Amino acid sequence: MPLAPLALVADLVARGVAVSAEEEPIVNVYLDVASALVRDAAGTPVSQTTSTTTLEGDGSLRLRLPGLPVTSVSAVAVDGQAVTDWTLRSGVLVRDAGWYGDVQVTYTHGLPAVPSDIVDLVCRLVARALVEYRSGDPLSRPVTQERIGDYSVTYGGQEAATMALSAVQRARLAARFGAGPALVRSR
Template sequence: MALAPLATTADLDARRIAWDDEQLAETYLGVASAAVRDAAGVPISRVTSTVALYGDGSSWLRLPGPPIVSVTSVVLDGETVAPDGDGGYALIDGRLFRPYGWGVCAPVPRPVTVTYVHGLAEVPADVVDLVCRMAATAIVLAGEEDDGSGLAVSNIAAERLGDYAVTYNGESGTTEMELSDRTRSRLSNRFGGAGAQVVTVG
């Protein structure tokens, strides 16, 4: 299931970013949102996800993508775990607590599949702004040439006319949708996406 973009054309309007093709604007808002979510490691906005984790002898299991709103189901090594009672789990401060731990009597970490509701009810303003800026760059470039060649990325760093020479920048990104390592690290640390694989998002 496709997730709604983290920013809308109304957000572009609020920033006085010009656009005249709604399909194009929504396309790049979606692409930029996907890039930001990939860097964060979580959907950011509120969704229901199923994640695959691995439990060990610890009684605590951290769920990615805070805030954690509720847990729908927990399956430990193929067996459903009840939300209460003997051997059950409890959701405490965004983590699952199970008194017997998540890897009892197992020589290796045991797989835990959790379906839960998480994420922010409202996308943070700085994330909306980042998505809008990324989309705006693509919209401007797409409009520069009728054939779409404005979107072609140039990795030329310097040119000289006398005895013509050109220097290429091997560090340049493939598209304007690529985030810097610093921004990717900041998003990942902020939203806690490391250490879990999102299986499905609905």
């Protein structure tokens, strides 16, 4: 099941961006795309969700779960066998017997409410894309071909609106939400 966007059309309207009924379908696509960009940079869903993931146990007593903050764990299995001799501490599963093999975990993680600065970031990305979309008026595009006999004009194709986060924005999201390796261990 896909995650809900990190911002809604109502959030755009609240920031002064007018969205007509005809534009709502494309704006919803842009909201999904912008949300995916932010989630990718953050390395986490940001908004609260329940996930099942398989992690490789390395024998240590602690197993860090991705997608902070972790609020609850509903099931843990090691190599397909359910285990209950663990505790959850600050997003880490602790087990006296250690974690070996493939560890499958079902857990709830992410923030219960999307922070306002994240909503604003998504809205800014969408607003820029919407401006590009709106400038797609054929009269504002360059003429790429013109024929005089039986008059014909071909306008340059409209490129899809592009969205991207700057390197600084990506780094800030990664630092804030813990994307990337938390610990590098050598053997």
